[in-house]
Amino acid sequence: MANKLVAGGNVFLTKENPNVRELVAGFGWNVISGNGPATEIVPSAILCGKDGRAIAPDSLIFFNQIQSPEGAVNYVSNNDKEQIEIAIDVVPTNVEKIVFVVYIDPDVRKPGNFSSVRNAYIHISTISGQELIRFDIPNDTNADVTAMVFGELYRYKEEWKFRAVGQGYSTGLSGVAKDFEVDI
Amino acid sequence: MPMDRTKQRNDITFLRRRPKAPSTTPTVATTGSNAPTASGGSKLSFERPRKPAQASGGLNLSNLQPTTPVVSTSPAPAAVQPSRKLEFRQSSTPSASPTPTSTPKAKRSSLSLRPKMDAELPKHSIPYFRNNLELSLENPAIRLDSRQSGIGSLIIEGAQAFAWETVSGHGGLQINKGTASSAVEPPSFGRRKVAEFINDEIIVGLRHGSNLRRLIVASSNDNLRLKLHDKSEIFMPVDAGNNVMLISRIGHEFEIRMEKIDTHDIVGTFSVKMSHVI
Numbered sequence: 001m002a003n004k005l006v007a008g009g010n011v012f013l014t015k016e017n018p019n020v021r022e023l024v025a026g027f028g029w030n031v032i033s034g035n036g037p038a039t040e041i042v043p044s045a046i047l048c049g050k051d052g053r054a055i056a057p058d059s060l061i062f063f064n065q066i067q068s069p070e071g072a073v074n075y076v077s078n079n080d081k082e083q084i085e086i087a088i089d090v091v092p093t094n095v096e097k098i099v100f101v102v103y104i105d106p107d108v109r110k111p112g113n114f115s116s117v118r119n120a121y122i123h124i125s126t127i128s129g130q131e132l133i134r135f136d137i138p139n140d141t142n143a144d145v146t147a148m149v150f151g152e153l154y155r156y157k158e159e160w161k162f163r164a165v166g167q168g169y170s171t172g173l174s175g176v177a178k179d180f181e182v183d184i
Numbered sequence: 185m186p187m188d189r190t191k192q193r194n195d196i197t198f199l200r201r202r203p204k205a206p207s208t209t210p211t212v213a214t215t216g217s218n219a220p221t222a223s224g225g226s227k228l229s230f231e232r233p234r235k236p237a238q239a240s241g242g243l244n245l246s247n248l249q250p251t252t253p254v255v256s257t258s259p260a261p262a263a264v265q266p267s268r269k270l271e272f273r274q275s276s277t278p279s280a281s282p283t284p285t286s287t288p289k290a291k292r293s294s295l296s297l298r299p300k301m302d303a304e305l306p307k308h309s310i311p312y313f314r315n316n317l318e319l320s321l322e323n324p325a326i327r328l329d330s331r332q333s334g335i336g337s338l339i340i341e342g343a344q345a346f347a348w349e350t351v352s353g354h355g356g357l358q359i360n361k362g363t364a365s366s367a368v369e370p371p372s373f374g375r376r377k378v379a380e381f382i383n384d385e386i387i388v389g390l391r392h393g394s395n396l397r398r399l400i401v402a403s404s405n406d407n408l409r410l411k412l413h414d415k416s417e418i419f420m421p422v423d424a425g426n427n428v429m430l431i432s433r434i435g436h437e438f439e440i441r442m443e444k445i446d447t448h449d450i451v452g453t454f455s456v457k458m459s460h461v462i
Binding site for chain 2: 024036037039042045060061062063082083084086087088091098105106107108109173183184
C-alpha cells in the first residue's frame with residue numbers, strides 16, 4: 001500500500017524497497033476551465049547539491065530535454081500527465097537531491113495561477129506500476145501561487161528518501177530560479 | 185567557455201521521460217505558394233493572395249461559412265464574414281473534473297514519438313543571446329536557447345504585420361488593425377493564439393512555440409524590438425521597411441535573423457504557404 005504523505009512528510013524509498021533501483025515520478029493535475037486562456041502547467045526538475053542549491057546554472061531540466069527510454073513504454077498510471085523514470089544507482093554523486101518543480105507558464109496573456117488547479121499530485125512508483133508514495137497537493141492553494149515545489153527525492157546516508165513539500169511561490173519560476181540559483 | 189544549453193541533455197542519463205500518447209489535430213487544406221503581386225511605391229504591401237490555389241483536401245469544416253476575400257479584423261459589421269479560427273484541440277490542460285477519468289493507453293513505440301534531438305541537428309555558428317543587443321549587417325542573427333525559447337512569451341514592438349507558418353504546413357498573414365489579414369488565423373492552444381497582435385504588439389506564446397515553423401515580421405516605419413520573458417531585448421532597425429525579422433524554429437530553439445528584402449512583399453519573398461478555409 002502506498003504511503004500517503006502530507007506536506008513536510010518524508011519516507012524512505014530504497015530502505016523499504018531495497019530491490020527497487022528504478023523509480024517513476026508521475027505528475028497529475030486538472031485545471032478548472034473558464035472562458036479565458038487556459039492555465040498551462042509545466043513540470044520540471046532541479047538537480048541540487050549538498051547546499052540545497054542547483055549544482056550548475058543549467059540544472060533546471062525541462063522534461064522535453066530528457067531522453068525517452070527505448071522501446072514501447074506505458075504510463076504506470078493513466079491519470080498522470082507527465083512521467084519520468086529515475087535510475088537512482090546512476091545519479092551522479094554530486095547530485096544530492098532532485099527537486100520537482102511545477103510552474104505556471106508565464107505567458108503575458110493571463111497566465112493564471114494555482115487557484116484554478118485541482119487534484120494535483122506527485123507520486124513515486126516502481127516501473128512495474130506499484131505506487132510507493134503519493135502526495136496530493138491541497139486544493140486550497142493561494143491565488144498568488146504561480147510555481148510550486150511538489151516534492152524532492154534526496155539522499156540520506158546510503159539511502160534515498162522522498163519528502164513531500166508543497167511550497168508555493170508567488171514569484172513564479174523566477175522566484176524558484178533565484179532560490180535555487182539556477183538560470184532560466 | 186560559454187555553457188552549452190542547447191543540446192538535448194544527453195548527460196542526464198539517470199532521468200528518462202515517458203512520452204505521452206499524441207493527440208490528433210485537425211488538418212486544413214493548404215495551398216501551394218501564393219505570391220501576391222507586390223504593390224507599387226515604398227510602402228509595405230501586406231496583401232493576401234488574390235488567387236486561392238486548389239485545395240488539396242482536408243478537414244471537413246462544414247460548420248464554418250465560406251471564406252470571403254477580405255476579412256475585417258475590427259468588430260464585424262453584419263455584412264462582413266467574421267474571421268475564421270483554427271482551434272487545435274491540443275491543450276495540455278484539459279477541462280477539470282472532480283475526479284480524473286482514465287482511459288487505457290495503447291502500447292506504442294516511443295521511438296516514433298521522439299522529437300528530433302538537438303544533438304542530431306547540424307552544428308551552427310550563430311551566437312546565443314545573452315544580453316541586450318542590436319542586429320546589424322555584421323551580426324544579423326542570434327539564437328535563443330531552449331529556455332529562452334520555451335518560457336513565457338516573446339513580445340515584438342513596432343511591427344505592422346507578420347506572416348506565419350506552422351510545422352503542420354499552415355500559414356497566413358496578420359496585419360495590425362488591417363483589413364487584409366488572411367482568413368485563417370494562427371492556431372490556438374489553450375485559448376491563446378500561438379502568435380497574435382495585442383495592443384500593437386505581437387505576442388508569441390512559447391509554451392506551444394514548437395508548433396511554429398517561422399514568423400516573418402515587418403514594419404515600414406518603426407524599428408522592431410523583441411523582448412524575452414526576462415525583459416532582455418533584441419533590437420532591429422528596419423531601414424524604411426527594407427529589413428524584416430525572420431523568427432525560425434530550429435529544434436528546441438528560435439533563431440532571430442535580420443533579412444534584407446528587395447520587395448515589400450513578405451508572403452511572396454519568403455514563399456509563405458497560405459492556408460484557406462474550405
